[in-house]
Every structure is written in structure tokens, then in C-alpha cells.
Amino acid sequence: MSKLFPKCPKCNTSHFISFLKHAHYVCSKCGYLLRLDAAIRVKMICDKRSFTQFDENIRSLDPLEFPKYRDKLDKSIKETKLNEAVLTGTCRIKGFPSTIGVMDPRFIMGSMGSVVGEKITRLLEYSLGNFLPSVIIILSGGARMQEGILSLMQMAKTSAAVKRLNDNHLPLFTVLTDPTTGGVTASYAMLGNVIIAEPNALIGFAGPRVIEQTIGQRLPQGFQRAEFLLEHGMLDMVVQRKQLRSVLGTLLKIHSQRPYSYH
Amino acid sequence: MSHTEIKKIKAIDIVRLARHTKRPTTLDYIGFIIKDFIELHGDRRFSDDKAIVGGIGFLENIAVTVIGHQKGRNVKENIRRNFGMANPEGYRKALRLMEEAERFSRPIINFIDTPGAYPGIGAEERGQAEAIAYNLYKMSTLRTPIISIVTGEGGSGGALAISIADRIYMLSNTIYSVISPEGCASILWKDAGKADAAAESLKLTAKDLFYFKIIDGIIEEPGNGAHEDHESTAKQIKSTLISTLNELLLIEPSTLIDQRYQKYRGMGIFSE
Numbered sequence: 001m002s003k004l005f006p007k008c009p010k011c012n013t014s015h016f017i018s019f020l021k022h023a024h025y026v027c028s029k030c031g032y033l034l035r036l037d038a039a040i041r042v043k044m045i046c047d048k049r050s051f052t053q054f055d056e057n058i059r060s061l062d063p064l065e066f067p068k069y070r071d072k073l074d075k076s077i078k079e080t081k082l083n084e085a086v087l088t089g090t091c092r093i094k095g096f097p098s099t100i101g102v103m104d105p106r107f108i109m110g111s112m113g114s115v116v117g118e119k120i121t122r123l124l125e126y127s128l129g130n131f132l133p134s135v136i137i138i139l140s141g142g143a144r145m146q147e148g149i150l151s152l153m154q155m156a157k158t159s160a161a162v163k164r165l166n167d168n169h170l171p172l173f174t175v176l177t178d179p180t181t182g183g184v185t186a187s188y189a190m191l192g193n194v195i196i197a198e199p200n201a202l203i204g205f206a207g208p209r210v211i212e213q214t215i216g217q218r219l220p221q222g223f224q225r226a227e228f229l230l231e232h233g234m235l236d237m238v239v240q241r242k243q244l245r246s247v248l249g250t251l252l253k254i255h256s257q258r259p260y261s262y263h
Numbered sequence: 264m265s266h267t268e269i270k271k272i273k274a275i276d277i278v279r280l281a282r283h284t285k286r287p288t289t290l291d292y293i294g295f296i297i298k299d300f301i302e303l304h305g306d307r308r309f310s311d312d313k314a315i316v317g318g319i320g321f322l323e324n325i326a327v328t329v330i331g332h333q334k335g336r337n338v339k340e341n342i343r344r345n346f347g348m349a350n351p352e353g354y355r356k357a358l359r360l361m362e363e364a365e366r367f368s369r370p371i372i373n374f375i376d377t378p379g380a381y382p383g384i385g386a387e388e389r390g391q392a393e394a395i396a397y398n399l400y401k402m403s404t405l406r407t408p409i410i411s412i413v414t415g416e417g418g419s420g421g422a423l424a425i426s427i428a429d430r431i432y433m434l435s436n437t438i439y440s441v442i443s444p445e446g447c448a449s450i451l452w453k454d455a456g457k458a459d460a461a462a463e464s465l466k467l468t469a470k471d472l473f474y475f476k477i478i479d480g481i482i483e484e485p486g487n488g489a490h491e492d493h494e495s496t497a498k499q500i501k502s503t504l505i506s507t508l509n510e511l512l513l514i515e516p517s518t519l520i521d522q523r524y525q526k527y528r529g530m531g532i533f534s535e
Contacts, residue, residue, distance in 0.1 A: 055535070063475070063532040064466045067451070114531035121528065143419075143441050145450065148465045149477055152419060152441040153530040156427055159399035160524050167404065183441070185392035186380075186420045191400055205392040205420070206382030210446075214382045224387055232388050 008032055024241040033178065033198055033241060037080070038087040038104035041137055045245050046091035046100065053089040055122055060084060060115045060147070069146040076107045084115040085140075088123045093135070094249025096256060099127045101136040103184075112184050113144035117154025120188060124161040127170055133255055134165065135248060137175045138189045142182015155187035162191045171255050173248065176203050176226070176235070194251055195235045196244070197226035203234075274462035277469075278444055280436035281415050285490035287497065289316055289331030289374040292414065295497030296504070297322060297329055303360060309389065312353030314345045314381070315425070317360040319369065322504060325512075328364035330357045330425055331374030334415070348381035349421060351394035357425045358398050365407045370508055373411040373425050378443065380421030395424040402427035403527070404520050408511035412482070412500060413437045413469075414489075429523050430507050431478045433469035434496070436488045439477070440467035477530060 005014040010032035015023075024044065025034040036044070042051050059077075062069045077083060085107035091100045101123050103110040112120075120136065127134045143151040162172055174192030176185075178201035186205050189195075197203060204224040212219060222228050226238045239247050280286075293300050293316075300320035305311040317330035332349065335341035357373075364371045380391055402409065411428035417439030433439060442450075444462035449455040472478045482499050489496040511519070 058533050058535040061532055061534055064464065066464050114533045118531050118533060145442050145447055145465075147532075148441050148467065149439055149472055150475060150531055152423055152439075153477060153527065155396075155420065155423060156399050156403070157527045157530055159396060160403035160527050163400045163403045164524070183420055186395040186424075187399060188396070190390075190393040190396040204387050205380060205395070206387065211382045211384065211387070215384065219384065223384065232390070234390050234393060 006034075008034065026241055033200070035105040035139065035178065037106060038082065038102040041102045042087065042091070042100070044241075045135075045137070045248065046093060047095065050092040051089050051100070052091070053087060054126070055088060055119050056083060058084065058115050058118060060113055062146075063114075063150060064146065064148050066146040066148070072108060072146070080104060080106045082107055084119065085110045085112070086116045086119050088119045090126075090132070093245060093252055096249060096252035097132055098252055099123050099132050099134045101134070103137065103139045105139050108144060109141035109179075110139045110184075111141050111144035111151075112154050113147035113151050114154065116144075117151075117157050120154075120158045121161045124158070124165050124172070128165055128168055131170065133170060133252055134172045135175070136172065136188060136192075137177060138180050138184060139177045140180060140182070140184035140189075142184055152183065155183045158188045159191060162188055166193070173251055175239075175244065175248075177201050179203070181205070181207055190234070196237055196239050196247065197229065197235050198241060198244075199226055199238055201226045203229050273459065274465075274468055275444065275459035277436055278438055278458075278462050278467075280488045280490075281438045283488065283490045284336055286376075286415055287489055287493040288336070289329075289333050289376065289414070291493055292331075292374060292497050292500060293318075293320070293329055295494060296501045297327070300329070304356070306352040306355035306359055308355060309352045312345075312349050312356055313343055314347050314349040314377070315353035315357055317357060322372070322501070322508070325508060326367075326369050327372055328360055328369050329372045329374070330360055331414075332377040332422075332425075334376060345381060347377045347416075348379060349377065349424075350381050350383070350386045351389045351391050354380075354394040354398050354424045358401055361402065361405055361409075365405045368407060370408040370410070370511065371405070372504060373409065373428065375411055375413040375417050375422045375426050375439075376415030377418045377421045378416055379418035380424065395420045398424045399427060403523060406516035406520060408508065408514070408519060409523075410504060410507055410511070412503075413439050413478075414500075418443060427523075427527075429511055429519060429526070430480075432480050432482050432503060433472060433478050434482050434489060434500075435469055435484045437469055438462075438467040439469075439472055440465050475532075
């Protein structure tokens with residue numbers, strides 16, 4: 001893909017990179033929201049130079065000695081210059097301090113193995129220790145198959161960490177982007193105190209292909225898209241990308257006040 | 264040493280045993296183990312999911328809440344039970360019963376045996392992911408002892424959703440996995456027929472899970488497997504439950520949930 005003139009993966013239109021950036025990486029021709037690298041997302045949401053990363057050196061091992069997993073990890077690290085599929089740290093959004101986690105589509109489709117589970121848990125525990133709200137921008141194909149049962153258990157680990165946070169009156173805001181499926185949806189993604197989604201994002205537990213094969217019929221139009229989930233009461237709102245930073249800022253502002261503070 | 268002793272048992276053979284249609288089901292175990300059992304129904308929101316059963320009764324002289332996936336033994340039963348694959352209301356029923364258990368200070372026993380959470384249109388519409396996530400969230404701090412036993416297939420999120428516990432055991436011929444061997448093979452090699460290789464790679468047997476410190480112990484099945492002798496399998500489970508409960512009942516609730524948090528907190532293998 002040309003770096004100066006990237007193409008929209010949906011309609012194939014080439015866009016001059018500066019225009020695309022200005023449009024928050026939304027295709028001006030067909031309205032498709034391009035998937036964002038974690039670093040770009042951080043720039044888009046956090047106040048300038050406010051992001052401080054933590055745990056950047058945790059790396060995945062290959063505990064199951066799963067076929068080709070080591071190669072896949074090495075390739076992802078080389079291509080993304082990240083050590084894993086989630087970037088975590090502290091930041092300010094519209095002046096309000098928060099912890100933030102951002103998942104990256106290029107790293108084995110943002111799948112959750114031991115490291116993603118650990119980094120998310122540490123982020124939530126840091127929020128707890130420092131009385132901070134948490135924001136997680138989600139993009140994930142689900143639990144990482146190559147780490148087997150260890151990946152599955154990250155769902156339990158992260159969900160327990162959200163519970164501790166909430167028990168101490170601290171909020172989690174989740175932003176579900178395309179795609180949010182499987183074990184990540186069925187853990188911290190759906191546990192946000194406020195759940196936001198980007199327009200048309202695919203959000204679900206089972207993948208559409210698996211459902212089609214199981215029930216033997218075609219799926220209805222718009223099934224498992226953000227607007228469909230909103231209609232079924234599973235989300236609080238669908239927010240345009242250019243408004244996301246300002247909506248998050250307002251949420252942090254409202255939650256920073258405790259008018260009835262007897263807790 | 265005979266040949267059969269030297270021959271390594273293949274993971275796919277354990278998968279087949281775990282899915283054996285003649286294995287005892289949750290209601291079978293309840294029949295053997297629980298006295299005065301009363302089954303309770305419904306999630307009070309949508310329906311009564313027959314893929315998960317639950318109720319109250321006595322384990323010896325201890326009042327307990329028992330919950331488990333329920334498979335059928337023939338096609339007709341399996342259609343009624345949806346092959347043990349729950350919809351969101353199944354997980355919500357389970358949570359309702361667990362909250363009742365906490366309210367009345369009863370320990371909770373969970374039997375795990377499901378291919379997975381049901382992948383259907385209605386399941387997604389009614390929030391399958393939310394139902395699972397919310398169980399993981401709530402179970403992490405229930406102030407009463409929880410013991411889970413994998414009695415057949417521990418299928419991914421659908422198994423995890425009712426298995427958060429202070430102690431987890433697996434019967435010796437059972438599996439617990441992030442994905443089915445068939446699902447894994449079709450993603451990896453675009454060929455569900457290579458399930459035997461996938462089963463091996465996924466490290467999903469009771470021995471593997473004990474090695475990775477995910478479970479606390481393995482309950483040995485009699486002879487060639489639980490399907491051959493339901494009663495003595497149930498007896499083994501019962502004695503494990505009683506000795507574990509006697510230990511857990513002595514721990515005060517805040518310590519119990521703190522230890523539960525640390526148990527899951529420690530799961531994961533990485534370097535830094």
C-alpha cells in the first residue's frame with residue numbers, strides 16, 4: 001500500500017494521506033472507517049504529549065509450542081514495532097487524567113493471549129491504585145487460539161479486575177471498534193460502565209460464519225453491527241470517530257464529580 | 264511392559280471419551296450425590312434454558328446449590344437440551360441461582376460439560392457476550408465457596424461462564440479448551456478433518472491443564488472411562504467435593520474472594 005496515497009480497503013479509492021488524516025481515517029467516498037494502528041489512535045484521542053506507556057517490554061512466549069506461533073509473533077513484532085497487540089499507559093483526555101489501552105489490528109488481529117490479558121489487568125490495577133478512570137479502545141478477533149487455555153483464562157482475569165475497579169467506584173469506558181468478537185467481547189469489552197461503538201463495527205460473541213454454518217441460514221442485513229447492538233440494548237451509543245475524543249472527555253468530566261460523596 | 268502401556272494416549276482419544284454419549288450427565292451426578300434435590304428454573308427475564316440445569320439440596324449434611332450444563336443421551340433429548348449449548352438466559356439463570364446461594368450462605372458446585380455457548384441469531388440479539396462477561400465479573404466476588412468440576416467437554420467461553428471457582432477439578436478423560444479441535448483445524452489448516460493434530464496442539468487434556476496450573480486436581484475415572492461405571496465415578500466426585508468443601512468452609516469470605524482473585528491473577532505465561 002502506498003504510504004502517501006493509501007487506498008480504502010472497501011471501495012479502493014486512493015486518498016492523499018494528509019486528507020485522510022484530517023478526515024480521521026474515514027473514507028470520504030464510501031464512509032468506511034479504516035482500522036487504526038494503536039499509535040495513531042492514541043494521537044487521535046489523548047491530549048498532546050500526555051501519553052506515557054507502561055509495560056512495553058512484556059512479551060509473549062510460546063508455552064504450548066503451538067505450530068508456527070513463534071514465527072507469527074516474530075513477524076508481528078517486526079511489522080508493527082510493537083511487542084504485543086495492546087498499548088497501555090496513562091494520558092489526559094481534554095485535560096482529564098485517565099489510563100488508556102488501545103488494541104492494534106496488525107498484531108494477530110488484536111487477539112488476547114497471556115500478555116494482552118496481563119497488560120489490561122495491570123492497567124486496571126494501576127487505575128485502582130491511583131484512583132483513575134480507565135478507557136479501553138477495543139479491536140480484537142477474540143482469545144488467541146495459539147495460547148490455548150491460557151488465553152481463555154485471561155477473560156476471567158480481566159473481568160475480575162474490572163469488578164475490583166467497580167467495587168471501588170471507579171469507571172471503565174470501552175470503545176468497541178471493528179471488529180470486536182469472541183473472548184474479548186465476552187469479557188472486558190461488554191463490562192464497560194459506558195459502552196461506545198464506532199459506526200458499523202462488527203461486534204459479537206460468535207463470528208458470523210460460525211453462526212451461518214450452525215443455523216444453516218443467511219444472516220439478516222446489519223446483523224452484529226454497532227447499530228444493531230444499540231437497537232438491542234447492548235450499547236450506550238454509536239459515536240462518529242471525529243466526535244470520540246470529545247465524548248470521552250465529557251464522560252471523564254462527569255465522572256470526575258461526586259456530588260453525593262458518602263461512599 | 265505391554266504395548267498398550269507404552270503407547271501414548273492421543274489427545275483426540277480423550278476428546279472422544281469426553282464426548283461419549285453414555286457418560287453421566289449433570290442430572291445423573293445430582294441423582295447419585297445430592298439428597299433432597301429440588302430443581303429451580305428460569306432466569307426471570309426471558310425463559311428457562313434447558314441446556315443448563317440448577318437447584319438446591321444436600322451434599323451429605325451440607326446445603327448446597329448445584330448448577331451444570333445438561334446434555335441429552337439421544338437425539339430427542341439433545342434437541343430439547345440444545346446439545347448442552349446455552350443461550351444467554353442459561354448463563355443468567357445460573358447467575359441468579361448463584362446469587363441466591365450467596366444470599367443464603369450455600370456453597371456452589373458447578374458441573375461443566377458443553378461444546379460451547381450457542382452461536383445463534385437470538386443468542387447474539389439477547390447478548391451472549393454480555394451474559395458470559397457478567398458471570399465472570401460477578402462470580403469473581405461471590406462470598407461463598409465455589410467448586411467446579413469438568414465432567415466432559417469444557418468448551419471455551421460457554422464453559423468458563425459457569426466455572427469460575429475456588430477449586431477446579433477435571434475428570435481424567437475430559438477436556439477444557441479455548442476452541443474445539445475441529446474449529447481450530449478449520450482455521451489453521453482450512454480442514455476440520457485435521458482435528459486430531461489440532462487436539463494435540465491445543466494442550467486441552469486434564470493432564471495439560473494441571474501442568475499449566477489451571478486446575479487443582481484430576482479425578483480418576485474407573486476402568487475405560489466414566490461411561491462404564493456411573494456410580495463409582497459419582498462416588499469419586501463426591502469424596503473430592505466433601506474434602507474440598509470442608510477445607511473451603513473454614514475460610515472467611517473476604518480471604519476467600521481475595522484468594523480467588525489471586526488464583527486467576529496468576530494465570531498466564533510471558534516474559535519481561
